[in-house]
Amino acid sequence: MSLPFNVAAHLSTSLRAAADQAGLAGRGFDPEVRVADPAHGDFQANGALAFAKREKLNPRALAQQVVDQLGALQASFDITLAGPGFINFRLKPAALLAWLQTHASEDQLRAGASAAHAGQTWVVDYSSPNTAKQMHVGHLRSAVIGEAICRLLAFTGAKVIRDNHLGDWGTQFGKLIYGYKRWVDEAALLSEPIEELERVYKLGHAATPDDSPELEEARRELVKLQSGDPQNVALWKKFSDVSLAAFQQIYDRLGIVFDHNLGESFYNDKVERIYRELAETGLAEVSEGALVVFHPEHPRYAKQPFLIRKADGASNYASTDLATALYRVEHFAADGIVVVTDFRQGDHFEQLFLTAKKWFAAKGYRVPELHHVTFGAVTGEDGKALKTRDGGVIKLKALLDEAEERAYALVSAKSPDLPEAERREIARAVGVGSVQYADLAQNRSSNYVFAWDKMLALDGNTAPYLLYAVTRVRSIFRKADLDPAAPPTTGASAPESAQELTLARKLVQFADAIQVAGTQLRPHFLCLYLFELAGAYSAFYAADKVIVDDPSVRARRLLLCHRTLLTLETGLRLLGLRTLERM
Template sequence: MDYQLLFAEALYKQLKDQLKQDKIIQLIEKPKYQEMGDFAFPCFELAKVFRKAPHQIALELSEQVVLPDAFTKIEAAGGYVNVFLDKSQVSSFVVEEVLKKKSHYGAVNQGEGAVITIDFSSPNIAKPFSMGHLRSTVIGHSLARIAEKNGFEVVRINHLGDWGTQFGKLIAAYKLWGNEEQIRKNPIKELLKLYVQFHDEAEHDSTLIDEGRLWFKRLEDGDQEALALWKWFRDESLKEFNSIYQLLGVTFDSVQGEAFYNDKMDRVVQLLEEKELLEESDGALVVETAEGMPPCLIKKKDGTTLYATRDLAAAIYRHETYGSERSLYVVGNEQTLHFKQLFHVLQKMGYDWSLELSHVPFGMMLKDGKKMSTRKGKVVLLEEVLKEAVSLARQNIADKNPSLADQEQVAHQVGTGAVIFHDLKNHRLNDVEFSLDTMLKFEGETGPYVQYTHARASSILRKGAYQEKANGLAFSGETAWSVIKCLMEFPEAVKRSFEGNDPSQTAKYVLELAKVFNQFYGNVRILDAAEERQEKLSLVHAVQIVLKEGLHLLGVEAPEEM
């Protein structure tokens, strides 16, 4: 039940000549203090329309508006109309709704089964999976689950960076300094060393850059030696990536690298030629874009292709293959211009569906306030961070709850959950400072805090020998009202997360629910008193359900015990 909508509909009956219902919904606020009511409507915008003071309009509306049964009181306070919900009726309805719907609570069918593709993670092969890659991976994974919650069919795409001039550089480095035996023992770390060495040496020897370009040209031309080295580097990378995805619980429907589109780019160039969009510039082929943007480079002077060429081919392929109505590209802020160019060229090609393509940018993962750089070797490996997080969680369990069953599983859930939650609680556009100590705290705004709250709710239900009752609940007092109101807000948090491509809305929500529940737990004797025992346990169960589902949308597991 959307009680804000009910209030808006009641107001609209009095104000339909002055305001549209959508505008009324936008104006409704939630008062800061509980004693001021549950919803408030500000009358300041109506002052010019009615030519009256806001407080006078509020007073008249409070006398004219007929509220539905779910409300008990309406009053004017300054320039606001404040309304109060029937706590008993609403509490019973909300808890029963959660218990009936369980994990489906908060779901809406906004997408009606339409397909949405989400391009995320997309690490570069032959480089370690660093903390810098974490952001795209966990943001995209969460957005996929949130989109499904909103009724969309999601195609998860991992667009591997497995092509481009960096592979020419890596092959050149391997030919100059590589040791096959060492690389076979520890492929990714040894390849990283070569990549870093190449850029260090290139600062003093510019011919190395030319050598790298030549090897990439050989790769594009199908040279057998270049292809064999490239395939070896790619296979070793995928092994490491898959072990990390397994740790994070992340899966994909399509894992296709840039190289997959090599045989599809001639068609793109041909289409651009047919539409007379290609122009020559200093020997290269470009497409002019909107004012203020540089031209989009399609082919270099030496005939090699670029990201844009492959991304055009990928966008067309995905639309034709999946019939997607929307597409999200979860890629860092630094690629904003690239995606503006990409979308603009697709529009010039006459593809109307390109209007539904969206770049979902995010800030950087910082270490000591500075960007992590693979080419300079300043990188924190994600696999090592995850393993250390799990190890610290394991030690915490050994210290505080040594008799816990399934300690290894819980340590994994808490350790990886801490890393994921630390990222997602921040708005994606903000930079995130890497701090393992902060991530793993069991108090404050952390994943372990929310997980522990879920485990606490589960423990209460076990101790209370809870038997579910989804009908006939009768709440009376005010003690649980802050928890009930928070439960009511879950569907709206899910909706905001989807519409803003912003998992932090869900993360902030579960933190708030954990906080108000822990306050309730600290003030109310749930198991001791016979009065409303079933209602109190039902409320605990509702909180348990919503915390678990909220964490699920973030890609974080919810242990029953900790």
């Protein structure tokens, strides 16, 4: 009776086989299995309706033909027909118990989920700040969403390469070097390096207005850098090193470690090949002195050129981004590439991916899956861009500091008897986790409102609510003096009460949440699942005492507690959050 991790996928395979046995082989029957309304079952197959309409058959009769071939599933499911051909599946209590007993550790959950991307290599490009500038609130979403996507892809079997495509080249470095040579404060550079670089850049920018001799001097500094002048190259490397060190302090707090920090500068010597091959394949043409690509089959880009090389011969984002895509295919052998940026870059990446796919196909290169993962803006409660009180951009470091301080005040009010060091540790996990989760719980395509009171609330779909749910499960094992990693669940009977059954069914649906979030690259589906799981556990906890005298009942309730703890902690880690023993 043991079932695989992904019950929906198992049902899909069984339904296709049943359709073949019913004489539908080779006719494209798609079961369309999805999580059902609990009133009807655990899973529902809707494919009979579309197939019957296409084949001009009676959908209910067709569905019955398929059900008649599902005898092997009868041991695990109650199978019913509803309406014009919906096939409903409800797991039997014994099957629920068998699934829970089989999937007993994070390694076992991962093994079950790994089929989705097994053997594949995915490069995820996210965060990507500009060097010599502080990270601000606008960098939050790319970093948080990108990291969650990396973890979801890795959990579902992919080899994931994290690449931080830094903005580390361009005209601004001429002004920065100009300002640095005149106004740098060496003591400030040691204590607050990136803040000092930002200060001297602003001075350099202000001192080099258009058409001024000072601007010409800044341009000469840039030309010296681009020509390999040792002094300017050494300064540029210094800017990169101090920037990366400052960025890593933020990444450490968010649980992010990049495999590579290959910025725009890395691809400078690789763009000539792009121009040559796009011309050779007939994809690029010269228009008004510039090298461009048109996509005549596309309604928007038939007459809107994709600029590959400027008329003055200079490269741009398009040329370096194409070089980046090629490098990832050739050097990393990428089967998939994900780029995480805000929605305003949508047109650029749509044209980029159209161009790359045609170019790779024409040259016989590997053509990977290409995904531009976009996201909306972070706004204040007034619906406007999130700003400081004086109208400035909120620095990401300051935002995370404030989150921790607010969380510390809440923890201290709720648990004043805990040692201060523990309260600080809890505040770090809750504060930063609240910021991460508030972002991830939203559909990434939408803007979201940044509201401290809402994101730090102990109720609702928030990090504190879920982190507290974890500690509540752990408290059961602690009070019973049991090891939560290996509770005594031998001899557990199948779930019986309404709350036990609801919780067990929700646990089985973890696979579906992972599959949807990982396939669509939308972490909010996993957030919603974890929130619903915590709610099902809360109802179970309120209704059914765990530590009871009957050994089989106690074992099954400890089993449900353990699997809930396992699933919540696994899911929160996939989102990039740290969990706690208590709070």
